[in-house]
Amino acid sequence: KAGVTQTPRYLIKTRGQQVTLSCSPISGHRSVSWYQQTPGQGLQFLFEYFSETQRNKGNFPGRFSGRQFSNSRSEMNVSTLELGDSALYLCASSSGTSGAGDTQYFGPGTRLTVL
Amino acid sequence: QKEVEQNSGPLSVPEGAIASLNCTYSDRGSQSFFWYRQYSGKSPELIMFIYSNGDKEDGRFTAQLNKASQYVSLLIRDSQPSDSATYLCAVINTGGFKTIFGAGTRLFVKA
Numbered sequence: 001k002a003g004v005t006q007t008p009r010y011l012i013k014t015r016g017q018q019v020t021l022s023c024s025p026i027s028g029h030r031s032v033s034w035y036q037q038t039p040g041q042g043l044q045f046l047f048e049y050f051s052e053t054q055r056n057k058g059n060f061p062g063r064f065s066g067r068q069f070s071n072s073r074s075e076m077n078v079s080t081l082e083l084g085d086s087a088l089y090l091c092a093s094s095s096g097t098s099g100a101g102d103t104q105y106f107g108p109g110t111r112l113t114v115l
Numbered sequence: 116q117k118e119v120e121q122n123s124g125p126l127s128v129p130e131g132a133i134a135s136l137n138c139t140y141s142d143r144g145s146q147s148f149f150w151y152r153q154y155s156g157k158s159p160e161l162i163m164f165i166y167s168n169g170d171k172e173d174g175r176f177t178a179q180l181n182k183a184s185q186y187v188s189l190l191i192r193d194s195q196p197s198d199s200a201t202y203l204c205a206v207i208n209t210g211g212f213k214t215i216f217g218a219g220t221r222l223f224v225k226a
Binding site for chain 1: 158207217
């Protein structure tokens with residue numbers, strides 16, 4: 001079974017631009033979660049989607065948004081980029097149906113650098 | 116108080132020793148607990164999960180859960196230099212749809 005894929009793997013943008021990251025979950029998985037990882041803050045939860053609906057959201061500004069398509073693929077968008085948005089963005093997929101028993105599997109991440 | 120707390124380390128152990136990694140959580144209703152390993156520059160990979168109080172063993176790894184004390188730990192027996200990584204503790208909250216990660220503990224295994 002193929003794992004979680006994320007594209008692109010690396011991105012360089014300048015302040016004020018916007019960016020869209022993509023995640024394809026493991027086949028059969030309907031839940032996709034997004035995380036931001038920085039050396040100082042660790043893994044920070046952005047949001048989680050299940051069957052095209054956002055079920056949970058972390059404490060990030062509205063510049064961070066996401067969506068999920070009917071095939072469970074997900075995108076996240078960051079508008080008006082700031083230097084502090086430089087981070088590794090990780091996507092994780094899970095079945096999403098067993099609540100407390102759900103295990104997440106991570107993609108390789110997208111390394112975003114904002115200049 | 117952070118929702119999931121881990122000692123950031125670094126924890127340094129000699130090759131062949133037992134490494135003990137600890138994690139506490141604040142949501143008493145949490146039901147599922149996970150340990151992930153993350154090598155530098157890579158994404159987290161699942162080591163094991165535990166749901167019930169007590170010990171769960173998988174090869175050289177043993178997870179221990181004590182819900183009354185809101186404490187979960189990971190023991191690595193016969194530590195190898197290849198075990199050197201950051202270990203992340205993760206907890207699924209009471210609602211069931213949000214996984215909260217600790218900041219991670221860096222482990223160094225000296226050859």
